[in-house]
Amino acid sequence: MNSQEIPAGAPCWIDLMTSDIAKSRDFYAALFGWSYEVGDQEMYGGYTMAFKDGKSVAGLMQSQENGEGYPDMWTTYLRVDDIEATMAAAKNAGAIAYMEPMNVPEQGKMAMLGDPSGASIGLWEFGGHTGFQSHEENGAAAWHELHSKDYPAAVSFYHDVFGVDTSVMSDTPEFRYTNLVDGEKELAGIMDAAGFLPDQMPSNWQIYFQTDDVDATIAKALTLGATIINAAEDSPYGRIAGLSDCTGAMFKLVQPPA
Incomplete structure (x- = not known):
């Protein structure tokens, strides 16, 4: 799957918030054969990209030390064309903003919300990062x-x-x-x-x-x-x-x- 095949409103990315990124990396590497690239600490906070056979499949991020109350969890992100407009529409429809839209340098824009039924979902507006390169394949x-x-x-x-x-x-x-x-x-x-x-x-x-x-x-x-x-x-x-x-x-x- 390439980015042109990911329509607006579709899942386009996943990432894992983990209390022990080293342990999580080892787990998924052994289970699915993932390899990793760690992003710039200053620019991306050490955000780690996971790859399967050279194609991006997911991200992993270490949760903050003070992030108590947040369980380790996977998040799905939906592709949006205009993240600010989507967040405004979501709030009008009863969603709660967990994280307002923010710019991720050179990559795109992200946000997190709680939908009206209480489920957490991410939003992603494409920039340099255009979603997963592998989907509906083994290990993805x-x-x-x-x-x-x-x-x-x-x-x-x-x-x-x-x-x-x-x-x-x-x-x-x-x-x-x-x-x-x-x-x-x-x-x-x-x-x-x-x-x-x-x-x-x-x-x-x-x-x-x-x-x-x-x-x-x-x-x-x-x-x-x-x-x-x-x-x-x-x-x-x-x-x-x-x-x-x-x-x-x-x-x-x-x-x-x-």
Whole structure:
């Protein structure tokens, strides 16, 4: 996937906020074969870019010492053409700004918000950095999914604020799911999670990393300090599982159908 293929409103980047960047780097290098480049400390605060087979897949960042209360977590960023206008529209639609738009020298502009259902999502306006170079490939993110405690509000928010079309995949009491789409291309999913997210867990975006063998990847992850959250199971979209990594950040695995 190149940047021209990432439409506005689609996931374009992911990064990990970690309490132990050395440990996290080792974990994902061993699990997915990632290599790294560390950014200039002064300009980018040591932001680390992860690559799979020479193509950028993710970023990693050390959380601040005083960042208590912030769990280690993966964040999905949506591509926007005008970050200030999008943030203003998001606030008007009930979002909370966690981080106002800021310029990242030579790379683009970023912001963070909490959507009306309480899920954290990043915004990215392209500059020199035009999103991931590898997506839907082994060792890279393959799918992005919002587990929302206020499903109707979330669906209308992403449709209205980001200007993406929606397509209802399932609408039964047991399983409500809407895809954000660009023409025929499915960009991300929104799931009604009110029935299964525990009270203390807010709505959240989940990132699925692709692998050609979920069970082998889980076995490897466990030796590296991971914990299983959702055991591997077969679905119409492949074999999937949920884990937390060596510092507690949650992620999912997907093995596409043969």
